[in-house]
Amino acid sequence: MEQLADETLRLIFSYLANPDSLSKVSKRLNRVSKDPYTRSQFFLVNHGPTHAYWAAFCRSACLTEDVISILHSSGAHISRYLTQMVIHAYTRGRVPACPGRWAQAPRLSFNVFAHFLKLSATLYKEMDPGKNEDDGSKFLAWIRQKQGRKSAREKEVTWEFIESMFKDYGFIPFAPKDYILNSFPAALALDHRILPLAKRNGLAFDEGFRDFVFRKVFESTGSDVDAVPGQRSIAICNAVKDIIELDDDLFVSKNVVGEILMEIETRKAAFDSLKALDLEGHLRFGLGEGVRELIKTFRSTRSISTKGET
Incomplete structure (x- = not known):
């Protein structure tokens, strides 16, 4: 193992389901495991570009500004909805769709959190971080509205807003276990125009x-x-x-x-x-x-x- 080049070791780390044990074998392996390219490729290879950031925030302590930037330059998907959930998790506590202390302080450092927000700001100029104002909540409200279950207190959600969420703000479920994912079949039954929009954003x-x-x-x-x-x-x-x-x-x-x-x-x-x-x-x-x-x-x-x- 010690005879292998760093590039080969990075590739090995990328294809391991859990690289923690290997990183403790030697100082060199520990150093390679902490390389930002190694960490970013691990998330991309194991979870794909659609859910790479979700997986990265599951291991918030491993995140650095460089890892965030490399993921972005490698094609990892950032939606406005993902950014809203990171804000919710960091400032308000646990996000139900994610395990443990996903994207929570202090495991996620303030510098990394701020860097991710700065990166998101270059992609999306409009961002409402308010409770129940995120894109996921709006999507569920639209489904209830289409099904005739809209409450009197809920605001009207137009198709134009939903279309803009997909086209302009990269909307898809931000995690494989996101409860929004279970609502997609019902949404497709209500309005088939959602399908090509979601697939364009990476929904498989x-x-x-x-x-x-x-x-x-x-x-x-x-x-x-x-x-x-x-x-x-x-x-x-x-x-x-x-x-x-x-x-x-x-x-x-x-x-x-x-x-x-x-x-x-x-x-x-x-x-x-x-x-x-x-x-x-x-x-x-x-x-x-x-x-x-x-x-x-x-x-x-x-x-x-x-x-x-x-």
């Missing part, structure tokens, strides 16, 4: 999140037209087609189809929309294939029984 969709999106679409879309026969299934069908057209990586999976088939008696509108999507060729597999897959699952995991049988 894995298999589980993709299914979560379509579950919400089939559950909530068209709920305001339940009284009109057939209208809800049409609304669901249109919403699914809109989302599929916006992104080729998003499609209705067999898991989602199987869940709807399992509850066919209580989710008639969802099933009707599946049949329409199948007839129009918007499913990546035939609906009959989904039924056969579900039967195979029953065959290997549980018995099928009809009402009245024990």
